[in-house]
Amino acid sequence: MNALDRVLVAAAVAISPAAHRETRREQWAADVQGAAELDLSPTALAFGAFTTALFHRRADRRTTWGTTMTAVPLDVRPEPHRVRTVPVLVAVAIASLLASGVWLLLQQNAGSATQRVVGMLAGQALVHVVPGVAVAVAVLLLRATAPRRRIGASMVLAATVVMVLVPSLPVTGPIPFEFSLLLTLVPLVGWFVATSTPWAAWSFAVLPMVLVSAEHTGALWTLLPAQWNSILFGVPYLALILAGFLGSRFSTDRSRRFVVPEGALVDKSV
Known part of the structure; x- marks a missing residue:
């Protein structure tokens, strides 16, 4: 995780509701650090954390930005992370x-x-x-x-x-x-x-x-x-x-399967 990734995650945590900051800090840092193992861009996930915190900070539901890398294996279109x-x-x-x-x-x-x-x-x-x-x-x-x-x-x-x-x-x-x-x-x-x-x-x-x-x-x-x-x-x-x-729209990339990384974290508190 480079300096930009750390700044983005820190900013995402700072604008999150106070009750969820500690959990999100641990989970988002772990997901960004493990992104390379799944051939994902750490910076993309850090941006995803930031935009999730920015646009869903009052949501009374589970966040979904990281489910492509932490949920059960599923087919995912080769598009950007969940927060677009x-x-x-x-x-x-x-x-x-x-x-x-x-x-x-x-x-x-x-x-x-x-x-x-x-x-x-x-x-x-x-x-x-x-x-x-x-x-x-x-x-x-x-x-x-x-x-x-x-x-x-x-x-x-x-x-x-x-x-x-x-x-x-x-x-x-x-x-x-x-x-x-x-x-x-x-x-x-x-x-x-x-x-x-x-x-x-x-x-x-x-x-x-x-x-x-x-x-x-x-x-x-x-x-x-x-x-x-x-x-x-x-x-x-x-x-x-x-x-x-x-x-x-005619991209030749196929859907990719992601396996569950051991110890992956998901923010289930919102």
């Missing part, structure tokens, strides 16, 4: 992209140089940083093999860093179409690798490719009046998320 942190992170990415359109639209009235710099930095954060980091963390929390998760998250983060740095590069003229297309597809490939998406389903990459092409040719900007064009900046990235979702 991954969809929440993807929703954060989508919300950030939608907010970026409104933010960039408001920046048309920026007067001073300071306002323009702040507007540009905040726009970069909403369009690239927040979605990129959210999706990268989501990839790390997928129920997939560790190499697939790491490769996928690395590709998403690499594309995010390059996208953020491109505006500051000493390059004149528009960004080449091939480069824009590559930056758009790299995170999608990372997601497909992490979710074991079959080759046939990679065809969903056509969706963001079409929109990047429309952006490069200017066809995308004809959809709305010129003063509203800022709303469309995040559209190719929204198509990227949609393509990733559709492709991962």
Whole structure:
């Protein structure tokens, strides 16, 4: 259990009802420490503990976030842990992209140089940083093999860093179409690798490719009046998320069986 896992478990315990803190501290720490034996991500389980405590702290029923590893053997779909942190992170990415359109639209009235710099930095954060980091963390929390998760998250983060740095590069003229297309597809490939998406389903990459092409040719900007064009900046990235979702529905991973680890703990007190 690394430092991040310990912080997450400690935070989960801290926000739990006082009557259950001691029990949860022992149980969650034991489950996270034993995650590697079941080929699970300790960080994913630590996030599961945190989100369970956050969203179910008043529940008068048994918590269920860890039953896939502590209950009797059963078939489990290759999806994230019971508390669905991954969809929440993807929703954060989508919300950030939608907010970026409104933010960039408001920046048309920026007067001073300071306002323009702040507007540009905040726009970069909403369009690239927040979605990129959210999706990268989501990839790390997928129920997939560790190499697939790491490769996928690395590709998403690499594309995010390059996208953020491109505006500051000493390059004149528009960004080449091939480069824009590559930056758009790299995170999608990372997601497909992490979710074991079959080759046939990679065809969903056509969706963001079409929109990047429309952006490069200017066809995308004809959809709305010129003063509203800022709303469309995040559209190719929204198509990227949609393509990733559709492709991962065809994942080739099979359900896995988990055996009961000796001494496994379940919080039965709530």
